[in-house]
Amino acid sequence: MDGNIFEKILGQDSLFIDRKAFDHAFEPSNLPHRDHEIESLVRNLVDALNGHIPSNMLLYGVPGSGKTVVTRFVLGQLLDKGVEMGQPVQTYEINCRNVDTKYRVVQTIASQLSRRGDTPIPFTGWPTDRVLETLIYRMDRAGGVHIIVLDEIDNLVARAGDDLLYNLTSLNTVLRNGRCCIIGISNDLNFTQQLGPRVSSRLSQEDLVFHPYGAPEIQDILSERVETGLRDDVLEGGVLELCAALAAQEHGDARRALDLLRISVQKAEQRAQVKVDPRHVRLAQSQLEYDQVTPVLKTLPLHQKLVLFAIKLNEENGLRNISTGEIYRTYADACMKIGFEPLTPRRISSLLNELDTLGLIMARNVSKGRGGRSKQVNSAIPKAIDAISTMGESEPLIGEAALGRYNLQGQL
Ligand SMILES: Nc1ncnc2c1ncn2[C@@H]1O[C@H](COP(=O)(O)OP(=O)(O)OP(=O)(O)O)[C@@H](O)[C@H]1O
Ligand SMILES: [Mg+2]
Numbered sequence: 001m002d003g004n005i006f007e008k009i010l011g012q013d014s015l016f017i018d019r020k021a022f023d024h025a026f027e028p029s030n031l032p033h034r035d036h037e038i039e040s041l042v043r044n045l046v047d048a049l050n051g052h053i054p055s056n057m058l059l060y061g062v063p064g065s066g067k068t069v070v071t072r073f074v075l076g077q078l079l080d081k082g083v084e085m086g087q088p089v090q091t092y093e094i095n096c097r098n099v100d101t102k103y104r105v106v107q108t109i110a111s112q113l114s115r116r117g118d119t120p121i122p123f124t125g126w127p128t129d130r131v132l133e134t135l136i137y138r139m140d141r142a143g144g145v146h147i148i149v150l151d152e153i154d155n156l157v158a159r160a161g162d163d164l165l166y167n168l169t170s171l172n173t174v175l176r177n178g179r180c181c182i183i184g185i186s187n188d189l190n191f192t193q194q195l196g197p198r199v200s201s202r203l204s205q206e207d208l209v210f211h212p213y214g215a216p217e218i219q220d221i222l223s224e225r226v227e228t229g230l231r232d233d234v235l236e237g238g239v240l241e242l243c244a245a246l247a248a249q250e251h252g253d254a255r256r257a258l259d260l261l262r263i264s265v266q267k268a269e270q271r272a273q274v275k276v277d278p279r280h281v282r283l284a285q286s287q288l289e290y291d292q293v294t295p296v297l298k299t300l301p302l303h304q305k306l307v308l309f310a311i312k313l314n315e316e317n318g319l320r321n322i323s324t325g326e327i328y329r330t331y332a333d334a335c336m337k338i339g340f341e342p343l344t345p346r347r348i349s350s351l352l353n354e355l356d357t358l359g360l361i362m363a364r365n366v367s368k369g370r371g372g373r374s375k376q377v378n379s380a381i382p383k384a385i386d387a388i389s390t391m392g393e394s395e396p397l398i399g400e401a402a403l404g405r406y407n408l409q410g411q412l
Helices: 007-011 034-047 066-087 101-110 128-142 154-159 161-167 197-203 213-231 239-249 254-270 278-297 304-314 324-337 344-358 387-394 396-403
Strands: 057-061 089-095 145-150 178-186 206-210 361-367 373-379
Touching: 034 057, 034 066, 034 145, 034 178, 034 206, 057 066, 057 278, 057 373, 066 089, 066 145, 066 178, 089 101, 101 128, 101 145, 128 154, 128 178, 128 239, 145 154, 145 344, 154 161, 154 178, 161 178, 213 239, 213 254, 239 254, 239 304, 254 278, 254 396, 304 324, 304 344, 304 373, 304 387, 304 396, 324 344, 324 373, 344 361, 344 373
Parallel strands: 057 178, 057 206, 089 145, 145 178
Antiparallel strands: 361 373
């Protein structure tokens, strides 16, 4: 090969001016279609600047509806204003997906308040009560209002229960000099059901729901990024509309839309094309689906794979709305072919529910008269993905089962 292998790519003109505009971590200064949510947060948090305690809040909304980015934006402005007014405000953002135990949450906040000469709090090892006492001492020492954001809070509660939330929402009764406000963020609307009634009522003094974005709203969000992130006129007509429409179908997820657009531009670049057109968006969509679905398919346990195999096999034979009876017959047949004992129909029924929850199939309950119920099942795996081969890559027994001959019900 002639010259350095990076040379060719380095010399290429990029269609991006600023790729960072499409990063997940990018924080835009303008957040279209979130005025109401921003205002609700501001109306509550302004109390921190007036010397009062803001209400605790719970923010809900589907993934990609702007909860994190809106909260960061508002807290950033609050900090600036606090400095300007000489009002001490401290904010803490904890992502409970990463920091998911009581000890670690308290340790993280308390460490942020440490001053020179303080004993560092280790990542583990102290009794949790001691860490909590240290936190209270340091919050009082700093004074002012402390705003603790617990992002993806449902993870913390699922893992560690609501004990910590009880402590945190009680802090104002023990703090002498400081004040504290908790903002929980969740994409699970039923999350408060996991909380005890005392914690639940204290935490959700104010609820704020972020509705899913519609296609036109997503298009506005994308347009702003295009202005700063892409060279002029690289998008053919219909590209933004298609990205927005596809992401709106995907529960109105702005993150998905930004990913789609970024990958579409990359697809055009990889083909040394100077314009992005809707075909690139389709390619990007297939890639995203592939990246999303294949790891799930590969990690399914054997019997889940066999159930899905049975569904796919029937579909390839032209059958739609497959009955549980038919799935079971093919599944049991496949088990026999690889020398495994089939699980009971009842177990298969619960495996079908799990596949439904994972989004790999769509199951519909239908009544069969005389109070009998059955399911009708269709796979929900994007067409571009060969599910049987993908499962076979991680599980040779699926490949073996696929070699057999099956007596399938024909197309009805
Ligand atoms: N109104 C908006 N204006 C500009 N960008 C937005 C807006 N809403 C969301 N985004 C962008 O979409 C992406 C997803 O937003 P964000 O991370 O805030 O979603 P979320 O609701 O916190 O999702 P999750 O529940 O998955 O954490 C981010 O890159 C964010 O910058
Ligand atoms: Mg978030």
